[in-house]
Amino acid sequence: xxxxxxxxxxxxxxxxxxxxxxxxxxxxxxxxxxxxxxxxxxxxxxxxxxxxxxxxxxxxxxxxxxxxxxxxxxxxxxxxxxxxxxxxxxxxxxxxxxxxxxxxxxxxxxxxxxxxxxxxxxxxxxxxxxxxxxxxxxxxxxxxxxxxxxxxxxxxxxxxxxxxxxxxxxxx
Numbered sequence: 382x383x384x385x386x387x388x389x390x391x392x393x394x395x396x397x398x399x400x401x402x403x404x405x406x407x408x409x410x411x412x413x414x415x416x417x418x419x420x421x422x423x424x425x426x427x428x429x430x431x432x433x434x435x436x437x438x439x440x441x442x443x444x445x446x447x448x449x450x451x452x453x454x455x456x457x458x459x460x461x462x463x464x465x466x467x468x469x470x471x472x473x474x475x476x477x478x479x480x481x482x483x484x485x486x487x488x489x490x491x492x493x494x495x496x497x498x499x500x501x502x503x504x505x506x507x508x509x510x511x512x513x514x515x516x517x518x519x520x521x522x523x524x525x526x527x528x529x530x531x532x533x534x535x536x537x538x539x540x541x542x543x544x545x546x547x548x549x550x551x552x553x
Contacts, residue, residue, distance in 0.1 A: 403447035404543075410441065411547040415533040418442070418551045421459035425471065442548035443470075449545050452479035453504070455536070462551035463516050465525045470512040470534075470548075474504045481505035482540035486512045488550075491528050492521040500539065512536075516552055528552050 417439035420428040427435045443455040456471040474480060485500040498514040519528045529552050536546040 407444075407446045408544055411533070411535065411544060415531040415549040418461060418531060418549050419457040420551075421457050421461045423460045425456060425459040425469070427457070439549065443546055446543070446545050448543055449479070449538070452476040453484075453545060455546050455548070458534070458548060458550050462553045464553050465516065467513055467515055468550055470536075472501065472504070472510040472512065472536075474507050474510060477507060478505050480538060480540075480545075482538070484510075484512075484545060485537045485539055486514065486534060487537065488519055488532055488534040490519050490521050494521070498534065502539075516550070519552070525552065 418437060419439050419442050420435070420437045422428055427438060430436055443457055445452075445454055452475060454473050454475065456473070458468050458470045461468070470486065472484065481503065483500060483502045483504050486498045487495055488498055490496045496518060498518050499512040501510045501512065504510055516528070517523045517525050519532055521527075532550050532552060534548055534550060535544060537543065538545055
């Protein structure tokens with residue numbers, strides 16, 4: 382059975398539009414007010430109660446955007462919540478050359494400025510990578526006392542600027 386090039390073109394455009402719609406929905410969800418957090422310990426494990434159930438796990442945190450599904454995934458930030466010091470966010474790249482120019486991690490500081498928290502320069506090869514940043518970067522003055530509360534963080538593709546993931550960190 383021979384397929385018309387026109388039919389293939391229409392099918393390709395339809396698939397692209399579906400992906401674009403899913404990505405746009407993901408970005409709208411990321412722009413909503415932060416709610417919930419995945420509570421983790423200093424080693425990255427989920428904090429659990431006496432019966433072994435996670436104390437709090439936000440299933441919307443650290444999902445991979447539709448454009449990047451299958452290429453990269455994220456483990457929850459830790460420790461979370463945090464009162465001072467460094468937060469770690471593990472990244473696992475699963476495909477070669479899908480993110481060759483790396484990733485950036487950003488968040489809004491207490492003055493409303495979109496601040497660079499950390500970046501990974503090259504992620505072109507499969508493997509484990511890590512964002513690591515001092516939580517005080519979310520404070521314009523550097524004082525953690527001004528940033529108590531829930532903060533939404535965003536991960537972007539350094540080449541395209543497209544959003545790859547987002548999640549929340551609680552500063553206590």
